[in-house]
Amino acid sequence: MKKRSKIIIAAVSSIVLISGLAACGHHRSPEERADYMMEKISDKLDLTAPQLSQLEQLKNELMNARQSMRTERDTLHNEVNELLSQPTLDQERTLKLVRDQTESINQKAPQIITAFAGFYDSLTPEQQAVILDKVQKHKEHRHHWR
Numbered sequence: 122m123k124k125r126s127k128i129i130i131a132a133v134s135s136i137v138l139i140s141g142l143a144a145c146g147h148h149r150s151p152e153e154r155a156d157y158m159m160e161k162i163s164d165k166l167d168l169t170a171p172q173l174s175q176l177e178q179l180k181n182e183l184m185n186a187r188q189s190m191r192t193e194r195d196t197l198h199n200e201v202n203e204l205l206s207q208p209t210l211d212q213e214r215t216l217k218l219v220r221d222q223t224e225s226i227n228q229k230a231p232q233i234i235t236a237f238a239g240f241y242d243s244l245t246p247e248q249q250a251v252i253l254d255k256v257q258k259h260k261e262h263r264h265h266w267r
Contacts, residue, residue, distance in 0.1 A: 204218075
């Protein structure tokens with residue numbers, strides 16, 4: 122067999138193998154990821170039933186905001202594509218899109234912050250210290266890669 126044929130067969134085999142592994146990979150829905158994170162947070166912080174209830178409310182607020190932003194994102198992508206298909210950029214319309222997105226975030230933020238505050242305030246000082254430690258470690262890790 123020629124060297125070229127061996128290379129082509131190896132490349133095709135590699136692509137098939139990688140595709141097969143990717144197809145067999147475990148893909149979680151956003152709801153499954155949220156449930157997983159709730160479980161992980163609950164285990165790390167050893168949450169009580171009232172604290173779990175507060176965490177559930179926070180999860181629900183985040184999932185609701187995610188869903189509405191996803192719907193808005195599809196519309197936004199269509200509008201951006203339309204703007205970019207024009208020979209010149211309509212700056213006023215682009216600025217309006219940015220303002221609309223900012224306003225949408227500003228409308229969702231109070232409910233999310235209220236839910237987070239309800240959860241955080243229900244934690245003991247020791248549990249709050251664990252969260253602070255995790256946030257600081259995350260910040261250090263991110264800073265390390267920059």
